[in-house]
Amino acid sequence: MSTPSPAAGPPTGPVRVALVGTGNIARFHAEALRSLPEQAEIVAAVDVDTEALSAFRSRFAVPAGYTDLTEMLDRERPELVHVCTPPGLHRSQVEACLGAGASVLVEKPPALSLAEAEKMAAAEGGERGPWMATVFQHRFGSGARRVRALAEAGVLGRPLVAACHTTWFRPQEYFDVPWRGRWETEGGGPTMGHGIHQMDLLLSLLGEWTEVSAVARRQARDIETEDVSLARVDFAGGAVASVVNSLVSPQEESRIRIDFERATVELVHLYGYGDDNWRITPAPGYEDEVTAAWEGGEWGTDSGHRAQVSQVLAALRGGTAPPVTSAESLRTMRLVAGVYASAFQGRPVTPADLGPESPFHTRMDGGGVRW
Ligand SMILES: NC(=O)c1ccc[n+]([C@@H]2O[C@H](COP(=O)([O-])OP(=O)(O)OC[C@H]3O[C@@H](n4cnc5c(N)ncnc54)[C@H](O)[C@@H]3O)[C@@H](O)[C@H]2O)c1
Structure with a gap:
């Protein structure tokens, strides 16, 4: 039996998926993939750690295992590869997959720098793929989709002020894993590695950012990167947001709050949310209209990998670029780079300041931080 070629157009049956890492x-x-058997079949897994690979294959009944990505791509010709390795490997692995004609769903952060992320996007195949999508699973719960729909329909009025806080706790031992806490291998601290999820969600709700002013600190952990950052972010739509990213907060929480003209929308959770984690408070005079639109919106989908993976598979089967697209993930990466550039240069930064001439384009630490 011949193996289908990924370049042959959209998959007609379940998408042939491989995982690396x-x-x-x-x-x-x-x-997530196992729960969507009509949309996807796992054909292979790759890991340099043969014990991890073998345990994973047994647990998820994966038919083929490889220690080398290139060999897997040659032999299996998958249509989609999920890249689940540490961030320092993402660029070379994503480019290998795209070069072999396979689309990619890469874990966040997609790359270590803007320069890397732009090169990866340039390796995509254009209108017919293959494409690179990034895992930002918080966009895909029904709560976020409902807020986006109400905002787009004009029910909520203009967004005015927002808070986006990712205040988590990671003890020193967490950083014993060799790739964590280092600019070279993780690309940054909680701004790049943890708060990036909520920053992406905020951007998906508020649109283009125009300026950021930030500070970064090492408050408590013995690591190369920051363990705390705070930023003020302006948006083209007129909103201003406070963004806090921390790994030193014993009472852990992920929080987004947006005050629109006609309602406050709040999300409080930790690593993922359901509908119950969202609350809406209409402004006086808008109770009936806002409540009716909220109750009539989309419900029933928790945020998480399954919610995003099902959208990725549906897009591939429909022959379109899967979410979160390279352009959208670049916008989020640009805000991360903007936080570091502003914090380490001590001045406000705009997206235009982060072009190839900026040292923060090639490295999130701008080539060396003296704390
Ligand atoms: N979306 C989320 O909520 C979320 C949560 C946690 C981690 N992540 C991201 O997922 C990625 C992986 O994190 P993790 O915690 O699973 O890391 P991990 O260290 O547990 O797993 C990484 C795996 O990659 C394997 N690996 C290393 N080099 C390899 C190579 N050259 N080829 C093939 N396999 C190789 C390792 O052996 C290991 O099994 C990171 O980018 C991280 O930021 C995302």
């Missing part, structure tokens, strides 16, 4: 997060990918 079988560590912590790969489990969420495999569970």
Whole structure:
């Protein structure tokens, strides 16, 4: 039997999926794929750690295992590869997959720098793919989709002020994993590695950012990167937001709050949300209109890998670029780079300041931070 060619157009049956990296997060990918048998089949997994690979293959009944990505791509010709390795490997692995004609769903952060992310986007195949999508699973719960729909329909009025806080706790031992806490391998601290999820969600709700003014600190952990950052972000739509990213907060929480003219929308959760994590408070005079639109919106989908993976598979089967697209993930990466550039240069930064001439284009630390 001949193996289908990924270049042959949209998949006609279940998408042939491979995973590279079988560590912590790969489990969420495999569970999501297994729960969507009509949309996807897992054909292979790749890991340099043969024990991790073998345990993963047994647990998820993966038919083929490889220690080399290129060999897997040659032999299996997957249509989609989920890249679940540490961030320092993403660029070369994503480019290898795209070069072999396979679309990619890469874990966040998609790359270590804007320069890398732009090169990866340039390796996509254009209108017919293959494409690169990034995992930002918080966009895909029904709560976020409902807020976006109401905002787009004009029910909420203009966004005015917002808060986006990712205040988590990671003890020093968390950084014993060799790639964590280092600019070279993780690309940054909680701004790049943790708060990026909520910053992406905020951008998906508020649109283009225009200026950021930030500070970054090492408050408590013995690591190369920051363990705390705080930023003020302006948006083209007129809103201003406070963004806090922390790994030193014993009472852990992920919080987004947006005050629109006609309602406050709030999300409080930790690593993922359901409908119950969202609350809306209409402004006086708008109770009936806002409540009716809220109750009539989309409900029933938790945020998480399954919600995003099902959208990725549907897009591929429909022959369109899967979400979150390279352009959208670049916008989020640009805000991360803007936070670091502003914090380490001590001045406000706009997206236009982050072009190839900026040292923060090639490295999130701008080539060296003296704390
Ligand atoms: N979306 C989320 O909520 C979320 C949560 C946690 C982690 N992540 C991201 O997922 C990625 C992986 O994180 P993790 O916690 O699963 O890491 P991990 O260290 O648990 O797993 C990484 C795996 O990659 C394997 N690997 C290393 N080099 C390889 C190579 N050259 N080829 C093939 N496999 C290789 C390792 O052996 C390991 O099994 C990171 O980018 C991280 O930021 C995302």
